Amino acid sequence: MGLSKKPVNGMKDILPREMEIRDYVTGIIKDTYRSFGFTPIDTPAMENIANLTNKQGGENEKLIFKVLKRGEKLNLETAKDASDVVDYGMRYDLTVPLSRFYANHENELPSPFKALQIGSVWRADRPQRGRYRQFTQCDIDILGEPTNLAEIELILATTTTLGKLGFKGFEIRINERRILKAMAAYAGFSEDKWDTVFIILDKMDKIGLEGVRQELIDDGNTEGSVDKYISIFTKLEGIKDTSKALEVLSEELDDFLEDEVRENLDQISAAVESAKSADFELVFDATLVRGMGYYTGTIFEIAIPEFGGSCGGGGRYDHMIGNFSGKDVPACGFSIGFERIILLLLEQDFRPDVSVKKVAYLVEKGYTPERLSKIMEKAAKARTENESVLVVRMNKNKKHQKELLSQQGYDEFIEFYNDQEV
Amino acid sequence: MGLSKKPVNGMKDILPREMEIRDYVTGIIKDTYRSFGFTPIDTPAMENIANLTNKQGGENEKLIFKVLKRGEKLNLETAKDASDVVDYGMRYDLTVPLSRFYANHENELPSPFKALQIGSVWRADRPQRGRYRQFTQCDIDILGEPTNLAEIELILATTTTLGKLGFKGFEIRINERRILKAMAAYAGFSEDKWDTVFIILDKMDKIGLEGVRQELIDDGNTEGSVDKYISIFTKLEGIKDTSKALEVLSEELDDFLEDEVRENLDQISAAVESAKSADFELVFDATLVRGMGYYTGTIFEIAIPEFGGSCGGGGRYDHMIGNFSGKDVPACGFSIGFERIILLLLEQDFRPDVSVKKVAYLVEKGYTPERLSKIMEKAAKARTENESVLVVRMNKNKKHQKELLSQQGYDEFIEFYNDQEV
Numbered sequence: 141m142g143l144s145k146k147p148v149n150g151m152k153d154i155l156p157r158e159m160e161i162r163d164y165v166t167g168i169i170k171d172t173y174r175s176f177g178f179t180p181i182d183t184p185a186m187e188n189i190a191n192l193t194n195k196q197g198g199e200n201e202k203l204i205f206k207v208l209k210r211g212e213k214l215n216l217e218t219a220k221d222a223s224d225v226v227d228y229g230m231r232y233d234l235t236v237p238l239s240r241f242y243a244n245h246e247n248e249l250p251s252p253f254k255a256l257q258i259g260s261v262w263r264a265d266r267p268q269r270g271r272y273r274q275f276t277q278c279d280i281d282i283l284g285e286p287t288n289l290a291e292i293e294l295i296l297a298t299t300t301t302l303g304k305l306g307f308k309g310f311e312i313r314i315n316e317r318r319i320l321k322a323m324a325a326y327a328g329f330s331e332d333k334w335d336t337v338f339i340i341l342d343k344m345d346k347i348g349l350e351g352v353r354q355e356l357i358d359d360g361n362t363e364g365s366v367d368k369y370i371s372i373f374t375k376l377e378g379i380k381d382t383s384k385a386l387e388v389l390s391e392e393l394d395d396f397l398e399d400e401v402r403e404n405l406d407q408i409s410a411a412v413e414s415a416k417s418a419d420f421e422l423v424f425d426a427t428l429v430r431g432m433g434y435y436t437g438t439i440f441e442i443a444i445p446e447f448g449g450s451c452g453g454g455g456r457y458d459h460m461i462g463n464f465s466g467k468d469v470p471a472c473g474f475s476i477g478f479e480r481i482i483l484l485l486l487e488q489d490f491r492p493d494v495s496v497k498k499v500a501y502l503v504e505k506g507y508t509p510e511r512l513s514k515i516m517e518k519a520a521k522a523r524t525e526n527e528s529v530l531v532v533r534m535n536k537n538k539k540h541q542k543e544l545l546s547q548q549g550y551d552e553f554i555e556f557y558n559d560q561e562v
Numbered sequence: 563m564g565l566s567k568k569p570v571n572g573m574k575d576i577l578p579r580e581m582e583i584r585d586y587v588t589g590i591i592k593d594t595y596r597s598f599g600f601t602p603i604d605t606p607a608m609e610n611i612a613n614l615t616n617k618q619g620g621e622n623e624k625l626i627f628k629v630l631k632r633g634e635k636l637n638l639e640t641a642k643d644a645s646d647v648v649d650y651g652m653r654y655d656l657t658v659p660l661s662r663f664y665a666n667h668e669n670e671l672p673s674p675f676k677a678l679q680i681g682s683v684w685r686a687d688r689p690q691r692g693r694y695r696q697f698t699q700c701d702i703d704i705l706g707e708p709t710n711l712a713e714i715e716l717i718l719a720t721t722t723t724l725g726k727l728g729f730k731g732f733e734i735r736i737n738e739r740r741i742l743k744a745m746a747a748y749a750g751f752s753e754d755k756w757d758t759v760f761i762i763l764d765k766m767d768k769i770g771l772e773g774v775r776q777e778l779i780d781d782g783n784t785e786g787s788v789d790k791y792i793s794i795f796t797k798l799e800g801i802k803d804t805s806k807a808l809e810v811l812s813e814e815l816d817d818f819l820e821d822e823v824r825e826n827l828d829q830i831s832a833a834v835e836s837a838k839s840a841d842f843e844l845v846f847d848a849t850l851v852r853g854m855g856y857y858t859g860t861i862f863e864i865a866i867p868e869f870g871g872s873c874g875g876g877g878r879y880d881h882m883i884g885n886f887s888g889k890d891v892p893a894c895g896f897s898i899g900f901e902r903i904i905l906l907l908l909e910q911d912f913r914p915d916v917s918v919k920k921v922a923y924l925v926e927k928g929y930t931p932e933r934l935s936k937i938m939e940k941a942a943k944a945r946t947e948n949e950s951v952l953v954v955r956m957n958k959n960k961k962h963q964k965e966l967l968s969q970q971g972y973d974e975f976i977e978f979y980n981d982q983e984v
Binding site: 160162184191206208220222411414416503527533 | 567569581592596603607647671684707939941945948951966
């Protein structure tokens with residue numbers, strides 16, 4: 141019978157060294173977010189398949205692991221396509237389940253509701269190095285808060301967490317869907333072209349201003365519009381200060397941009413600057429797009445120098461919960477790049493700073509039951525004194541055994557020989 | 563478009579109150595097991611379907627959620643049955659994945675390897691009150707340890723954890739597959755009948771000695787054998803002391819029972835008694851069977867008075883890893899009834915003892931950006947001093963708002979009015 145030792149394709153086993161880092165990072169995240177008043181929730185790994193294929197998930201909807209119907213409901217003979225034989229799917233993110241959760245439990249939850257979720261999601265992506273088909277997402281969301289108090293708290297909580305994990309000198313890039321739209325309107329692009337324009341703009345960091353210009357032209361936009369559009373980004377180039385950038389933008393776009401949008405970002409920037417505890421900059425970035433179609437207002441992204449790309453992001457999505465409950469609820473979320481953080485800490489050979497003393501008891505073989513009882517008693521006592529104690533039989537090659545135990549973090553060894561008192 | 567607010571049938575959303583208890587229990591479990599030298603690991607939620615349908619999982623194999631093949635591999639037209647259209651399945655326990663994991667990584671792991679796993683498993687059982695189709699299992703296992711050092715450490719670690727969670731006056735029931743077999747052989751049942759005999763014996767707590775007797779007769783066993791079998795349990799009745807019970811059993815079974823089996827249990831009992839830190843009894847129970855076919859030696863079960871039935875169990879399974887690697891490895895595990903513990907704590911309205919002060923800042927609406935910045939600064943400072951601070955806008959009905967916040971554990975309120983200094 142061909143049993144396989146390997147995990148399923150594209151998913152991975154997690155060994156103790158990595159798992160200890162994951163536990164450590166999870167602990168910091170939970171403690172920090174809790175200090176901001178976020179409360180933990182959880183949702184099932186599976187959702188009804190209709191909830192996952194409602195165009196909210198964008199490209200992720202193509203990557204769903206689908207669950208076969210069971211029992212009498214499964215009728216393979218008459219099935220025409222996959223949708224006939226599946227009823228559930230594995231969640232591909234935590235935002236769709238959260239929105240369903242909130243619609244389902246709104247009456248039992250405080251308002252605003254500050255949710256923390258850490259959990260696995262599954263995507264049947266082409267497996268590649270460092271990218272897995274099951275991975276952990278870590279989201280905080282504030283539901284029911286229409287003002288920028290949500291954005292401010294989300295950015296402060298996320299950056300404080302990153303600071304506690306040892307990251308510094310990073311950036312939080314911020315933009316607004318309404319600014320993206322105002323810029324496109326100002327340039328004179330027709331509204332049905334906007335989504336394509338944003339997709340092209342999103343490539344700015346890869347293809348540069350000239351590349352974006354060319355692709356916009358190739359896409360059939362008039363040279364006049366394209367040049368007007370490009371001129372906005374030229375004017376903003378090199379301006380690092382958020383308030384200054386917004387001033388320039390506001391002057392340029394004039395009536396296309398509501399004052400409220402600018403004031404909103406200015407307030408977020410000021411509050412974050414004065415209350416931040418980590419070493420980072422909040423930077424306005426007119427080229428920030430974020431893929432998901434469900435964002436309705438502010439969008440933000442984490443850029444850490446050690447990483448090439450983004451290490452998490454989020455934004456406001458005021459209409460998603462309405463899809464489930466029929467009633468829109470203001471919502472804003474921030475997702476931290478859990479797997480990228482773990483990867484970086486692993487590469488840095490990071491060791492969680494555990495204050496617990498790790499002691500290994502090496503017990504010579506041939507012990508009597510009475511000796512063993514005494515040794516176990518001694519171990520029990522040490523454990524109550526906050527020591528981590530491993531009781532193992534002494535190997536013939538004691539030196540090698542100790543070396544291996546040292547690699548596991550044991551730095552004290554007590555040897556129990558049968559001719560000595562315990 | 564019909565989106566559903568409900569979780570999928572038989573699975574549940576977890577609200578903050580329960581999630582906080584789950585996080586608390588998980589923390590105690592991890593800390594305690596770590597102090598015994600167990601190290602955390604994780605495996606994917608899915609396994610190759612062949613690994614799950616190898617008769618190792620007993621009845622659970624009928625309850626597998628199966629995952630549809632994707633892309634070109636899915637060929638519905640030619641599919642004859644479910645096995646043609648699925649490649650993966652959701653894990654129904656943590657023991658099969660652990661065995662695969664160990665076979666896959668043996669060279670990278672210490673020996674003996676002490677593993678701790680906490681994770682979701684899925685079973686497409688008929689949904690019923692308090693029983694869900696996704697639930698958390700929490701297992702510790704010692705792999706590569708042939709002696710009863712494994713059993714002793716597993717029982718001490720599990721009971722210490724239960725003690726730290728506040729349980730007392732409970733029992734750990736212990737038995738041995740080899741004793742079960744010796745008793746059946748002594749009675750004269752033919753070997754092909756043993757499995758059925760054990761299934762009937764397992765009902766002892768429900769149908770009593772007379773009920774077991776009747777079912778054994780109904781099953782076609784001779785009255786002589788049945789009476790001989792029943793007489794063993796009559797002789798053991800009322801004997802609480804493990805050592806005494808083993809003595810009686812050993813006298814009765816004589817050559818059918820190897821001395822080593824009795825000595826092994828005696829040693830476990832003595833070491834556990836002298837080193838235990840929780841308030842419990844280790845009790846030999848000749849009627850303990852445990853369903854899974856993979857057990858090869860000791861078996862044990864937790865009985866907590868507050869519960870009707872068992873609250874976890876385990877045993878030795880020395881042949882399972884060999885199914886994956888072709889080479890048997892001694893293995894012994896103990897699973898703690900995580901979901902039952904959570905249920906009990908919820909029913910007792912348990913509140914985790916968190917040392918963090920929870921403060922709510924109620925901010926009057928109409929604040930200036932400068933005021934908000936100052937308030938956020940004040941909150942940031944309090945959070946560095948280990949307070950959990952919630953910043954919310956003050957509602958018109960402040961009294962009601964405070965009541966709701968009290969229910970969430972906030973016991974201090976600071977009000978920020980626009981006409982007062984921050």
